[in-house]
Amino acid sequence: MSDKPAHNVAFVRETTLPPSPPPVAETGAIKWMRENLFSSAFNSIMTILGVLAVYQILSLALPWLLNGVWNASSIRDCREILDGATGGCFAVLTERWHQLVFGRYPQDSYWRPTLAFLLMFAAFAPVLFSNLPKKMLIFTGLYPFIAYYLVWGGSVLVPILSLVGFAVGYVVYTRLVDRSFATGFFGGVAAAIAVWYIGGFIINEDSTFLALEQVESRDIGGFMLNLILGVVCLSVSLPLGIVLALGRQSRMPIIKWICVVFIEFIRGVPLITLLFVANVVLAYFLPPGTNFDLILRVMIMITMFAAAYIAEVIRGGLAALPRGQYEAGDSLGLDYSQSMRLIILPQALKISIPGIVNVAVGLFKDTTLVSVISMFDLVGMVRGPILASTDWNGVYWELFGFAALLFFVFCYGISQYSQWLERQLQTDHR
Amino acid sequence: MKKSMLLGALTVAGLAAGAASASTLEDVKARGELNCGVNTGLVGFAAPDANNNWQGFDIDICRAVAAAVLGDPDAVKYVPLTGKTRFTALAAGEIDMLSRNTTWTFSRDVDLKFEFVGVNYYDGQGFIAPRELGVTSAKDLDGATVCIQTGTTTELNLADFFRSNSISYEPVPIETNAEALQQLLAGACDVYTTDASGLAASRATFENPGDWVILPEIISKEPLGPLVRHGDNDWGDIVRWTLNALVAAEELGVTSANVAELSNGTDNPEVNRLLGTEGGLGEMLGLDADWAANALAVTGNYGEIFERHIGENTPIGLARGLNAQWTEGGLLYAPPFR
Amino acid sequence: MTTLTDPPQESFRLSMLLNDTRYRSYTFQFIALICLVGFIGWLVSNAAQNLEDLGQDISYQFLGESSGYDINQRPIAYDSQSTHMRAAIVGVLNTLIVAVLGCVTATILGVVAGVLRLSNNWIVSKLMAVYVEAFRNVPVLIWILIIFFIMTASLPGPSAFRGDDPSASMVLDAFAFTNRGVYVPKPLWLDGSMIVVITFLLSIVAMFAYRRYATKLLFDTGRLLPMFWPSVGILFLPTLIMFFLLGRPIGLEYPELRGFNFQGGIQVRGSLIALWFALAIYTGAFIAENVRAGIQAISKGQTEAAASLGLRPNRIMNLVILPQALRVIIPPLISQYLNLTKNSSLAIAVGYMDVTGTLGGITLNQTGRAIEAILLLMLFYLTISLAISAVMNVYNNAVKLKER
Incomplete structure (x- = not known):
């Protein structure tokens, strides 16, 4: 009966209805919350627990942070000002910031390490960001000498002459490298050593030329020491790590085993034992009467430590290259050093960059261990002179919080860079 | 030396290599600086202040030696050392002398091959406890938790004391004095043990020093003194007699205030020999005639050093006690300058 | 046409050592060996000279002498009359204790955090991200010190449990949380x-x-x-x-307050807790990242393929995703265990008597035998590392994709 379509419809809509807004629960913040916070019973419980945790942390930390005392001369002053209220005693930071950052560096020379620190960004920029002009790399090459001059002071001739040595060595190398890589390399090294030897006499003649006040490396401390150790050791360990990685891949058994033993030994022991070696044992193994700076001994040890780890990262990069690349190099008639320099290493290093950055972050964090062997880095300063002083005995949270924050800012920055770089590198693979 | 500075530039930090001459004195003079190993931070004895100047009782010994040898009390490089690193630093020649409240013991002198040149502070190991614990003697400490600073003789003394009294205890080894104090203040240990002088120095930094008692037992003898390497007796003599000069000066009434005046000559021949107007003692040491006068002008005599850094008018407030002159019932007894 | 013949047999010339690839590698290896032997010989002769100048010698006699110091955490019987050797063994056992505890806790923390970081729940995943970043980017030494000071500053001392109206009380009458550690039955x-x-x-x-x-x-x-x-x-x-x-x-x-301290029960000391927690939380943050990477490494197609076979979600996880993810996760996990064990040497900062604290600490100080003690110390850590690496290699070979 009624299964016939009705032909006598009185009204037919001629325009479409405007779409009605989605239900409240499906839009905006509510939808987002439903999907992201309360999608299931378990999720809701987790959300509530999460919010509670955040509230707990904030309710403890905020009054302490906001109510902090920034101006007092001692912890007793602080307590008096706070008068029982919750609040941090950040005055220790304002009073002792120079020790925390610079250690015992002469106060009127703070501009020197600061300038060196700022220049470091300019020096690293062309290495870190490949789209910058290649000419900037020249400054990167000059930077170590500038930084040495700024931080340690002394006559300007010292860094200049050592730079000249490198330059002469390089020129000799480019002249001779056509004949063979080995000739060029050893010729360059010989030329550089000759220049330094002669340079030694020049410096003996006039050691005050444009001299900045010389600073004992023992006086370098605080966060600056962490930075210097991190940067120097990493830069030196990078080439060393490449050599070790190549050595480990070498077909020559003796060289291979030397590298394997070195790498596995260093990676097998904690850094702290290596620092003990630097501190209490190394002196026995040097010629009688030699006296290394502690900071130099520590640098050598940390560099060896980092080099072993970097070698493993780069070995991974080398292993990841298809065999065809090696064979391609051979079939072009390139010798070992040429095929490594021109074909293998550029690709292997590119793959290894994220791993190297991870090692760098780890290394930078590990520089705090020097506090255990009585060097006054940031942690050493906190545990030593500041907490031992009558004025600030007992201010723990503020000092360690500050130290943690400083490290966090630097390490997080580096790891963010590494992730950015990983994304950059990914685009050309996919 | 300068050539090695250039090498240092290459290795970034500066390799201070140099042919070692046989004599520490020549080394120090050539360097123009005395390398002195000190504590990393013990208020009153050796601690850097807010301006990074080292201050303290042990520091003044370094300054006195530097003044005697080089004529300049500030020509000292202070090398802060922990309990662990101090002996290797000295053995390896990193420092010329160690002035770091170090106990003179047989094994350190004989087995580790060091030469203690004298005693600048007669100390003993004691205990500090909160008053509310109600302990009056260290023998009541059965089962107590005891904080100790590692790397010192105190650990061995402590073990011996509790063992000989057959009472048990729980040691909590802590690396630095500051951290040990924090543990004590928070109640994580019942008592803290270290040299009695250190206890007094630490108590001075507490909020309510009156709430703390130093127990009467002194469980060890701790003659603290500066030391040098075995084998260079000339250098050992210099440090020994600089220390003796400080002690003798107090006995003879020479102070930093009157040393200049007395240096012009006095009626007392021993003062004259001490200050170099008679006898040529300085030359025998290989130093200037006015070596002791230089030292005394800078630091004052032993009594002045004591009063300035750890005496009763300082926050540390130590009495002279055993460290008084022998004429006053103490143990300080400088051999004659003759 | 030229015929291909063998190159004329040249007699061996000295220059071939450098220019002929057949011999060059021998030359290089020979030079390297000479340099190495020379270097080691130089070090040894320096050491011999230095030791002679100082009148010392290398000897392990001290290991047999009585140590003279006490250790608070003693897994085996030990007192101040025991030998230095026994002190070192106590230290080794303490290192292993904290390493095992730390590894277990770090794994639990890391897996939970890694999985939760991939959760749909915004707050939870962000909280986990904060945890991972905060702990990964701050030196472990700072964390150890911070946790140690939190322990001592915020927990009550045993005296707070004393008296008629104590300000602190034991949990369930069985657990006591004090700033000297936790006492458990x-x-x-x-x-x-x-x-x-x-x-x-x-x-x-x-x-x-x-x-x-x-x-x-x-x-x-x-x-x-x-x-x-x-x-x-x-x-x-x-x-x-x-x-x-x-x-x-x-x-x-049950632990019970007697005298100065709680007696009975097991005391988990503050130094152990600080070290254990700091290492676990720090390493856990790294493990969380490994777990996340491992799970993300499994392509979505695997999940979809399993779902299209009609598997339920938890079976997909157990049978498809986890076995594949573990292959990715476990090698870095084991190297994290290795790092944790090596980092446990920081025990020295909080006075936990591990092997660095006994052999490399007090024994070294009291005997002055620096070279000997540190050699032994390195040997111990090296043994542990190599043992763990060996286990890892066995595992890697076992789970390696059997490719045809």
Whole structure:
């Protein structure tokens, strides 16, 4: 009966209805919350627990942070000002910031390490960001000498002459490298050593030329020491790590085993034992009467430590290259050093960059261990002179919080860079 | 030396290599600086202040030696050392002398091959406890938790004391004095043990020093003194007699205030020999005639050093006690300058 | 046409050592060997010279002498009359204790955090991200010190438990949280306790046997046996029955405040807790990242393929995703364990007596035998590392994709 379509419809809509807004629960913040916070019973419980945790942390930390005392001369002053209220005693930071950052560096020379620190960004920029002009790399090459001059002071001739040595060595190398890589390399090294030897006499003649006040490396401390150790050791360990990685891949058994033993030994022991070696044992193994700076001994040890780890990262990069690349190099008639320099290493290093950055972050964090062997880095300063002083005995949270924050800012920055770089590198693979 | 500075530039930090001459004195003079190993931070004895100047009782010994040898009390490089690193630093020649409240013991002198040149502070190991614990003697400490600073003789003394009294205890080894104090203040240990002088120095930094008692037992003898390497007796003599000069000066009434005046000559021949107007003692040491006068002008005599850094008018407030002159019932007894 | 002939046999010339690739590698290796031997010889002769100048020698005699110091945490009998050797062994055991505790806790933390970081829940995933970043980017030494100071500053001392109106009280009358550590009840092994323990061990074997049997039955006949409740029953029932039959041979010794300290029970010292937690939380953050990477490495196609076969979500996780993810996760996980063990040497900062604290710390100080002590110390860590690496290699070979 009624299964016939009705032909006598009185009204037919001629325009479409405007779409009605989605239900409240499906839009905006509510939808987002439903999907992201309360999608299931378990999720809701987790959300509530999460919010509670955040509230707990904030309710403890905020009054302490906001109510902090920034101006007092001692912890007793602080307590008096706070008068029982919750609040941090950040005055220790304002009073002792120079020790925390610079250690015992002469106060009127703070501009020197600061300038060196700022220049470091300019020096690293062309290495870190490949789209910058290649000419900037020249400054990167000059930077170590500038930084040495700024931080340690002394006559300007010292860094200049050592730079000249490198330059002469390089020129000799480019002249001779056509004949063979080995000739060029050893010729360059010989030329550089000759220049330094002669340079030694020049410096003996006039050691005050444009001299900045010389600073004992023992006086370098605080966060600056962490930075210097991190940067120097990493830069030196990078080439060393490449050599070790190549050595480990070498077909020559003796060289291979030397590298394997070195790498596995260093990676097998904690850094702290290596620092003990630097501190209490190394002196026995040097010629009688030699006296290394502690900071130099520590640098050598940390560099060896980092080099072993970097070698493993780069070995991974080398292993990841298809065999065809090696064979391609051979079939072009390139010798070992040429095929490594021109074909293998550029690709292997590119793959290894994220791993190297991870090692760098780890290394930078590990520089705090020097506090255990009585060097006054940031942690050493906190545990030593500041907490031992009558004025600030007992201010723990503020000092360690500050130290943690400083490290966090630097390490997080580096790891963010590494992730950015990983994304950059990914685009050309996919 | 300068050539090695250039090498240092290459290795970034500066390799201070140099042919070692046989004599520490020549080394120090050539360097123009005395390398002195000190504590990393013990208020009153050796601690850097807010301006990074080292201050303290042990520091003044370094300054006195530097003044005697080089004529300049500030020509000292202070090398802060922990309990662990101090002996290797000295053995390896990193420092010329160690002035770091170090106990003179047989094994350190004989087995580790060091030469203690004298005693600048007669100390003993004691205990500090909160008053509310109600302990009056260290023998009541059965089962107590005891904080100790590692790397010192105190650990061995402590073990011996509790063992000989057959009472048990729980040691909590802590690396630095500051951290040990924090543990004590928070109640994580019942008592803290270290040299009695250190206890007094630490108590001075507490909020309510009156709430703390130093127990009467002194469980060890701790003659603290500066030391040098075995084998260079000339250098050992210099440090020994600089220390003796400080002690003798107090006995003879020479102070930093009157040393200049007395240096012009006095009626007392021993003062004259001490200050170099008679006898040529300085030359025998290989130093200037006015070596002791230089030292005394800078630091004052032993009594002045004591009063300035750890005496009763300082926050540390130590009495002279055993460290008084022998004429006053103490143990300080400088051999004659003759 | 030229005919291909062998190059004329040249007689060996000296320049071939450098220019002929056949011989050059021998030259290089020879030079390297000479340099190495020379370098080591130089070091050894320096050491000999220095030691002679100082009148010292290299000797391990000191290991047999009595140590003279006490150690608070003693897994084996030890007192101040024991030898330095025994002190070193106590230290080794303490290192292993904190390493094992740390690894277990770090794994739990890391897996939970890694999985939760991938959660849909915005707050939870962000919280986990904050945890991972905060702990990964701050040196572990700072964390150890911070946790140590939190412990001492925020927990009450034993004296707070004393008196008629104590300001602190024990949790459940069995656990005491003090700033000297946590005191927990200690199991007392009475007569017959061994039988209960053996029963329990047998139950574990029986449970696995049952599960194997059930799986085999499922594969062979398709019949599905219940899994969970029977397993639980097999695991606990026999042990409980035995426990009550033998008249409760395993008791608990509760800690109790006597004198200055809590006595009885097991004391987990503050230094151990600080080290354990700091290492676990720090390493856990790294493990979380490994776990996340491992799970993300499995392509979405795997999940979809499994779903299209009709598997339920938890079975997809157990049978498809996890076995593949573990292959990615486990190698870095083991190297994290290795890092944790090596980082445990920072015990020295909080006075936990591990091997760095005994052998490399007090023994070194008291005897002055720096070279000997540090050599031994390195040897110990090296042994542990190589052992763990060996285990890792065995595992890697076992799970390697069998490619044709």
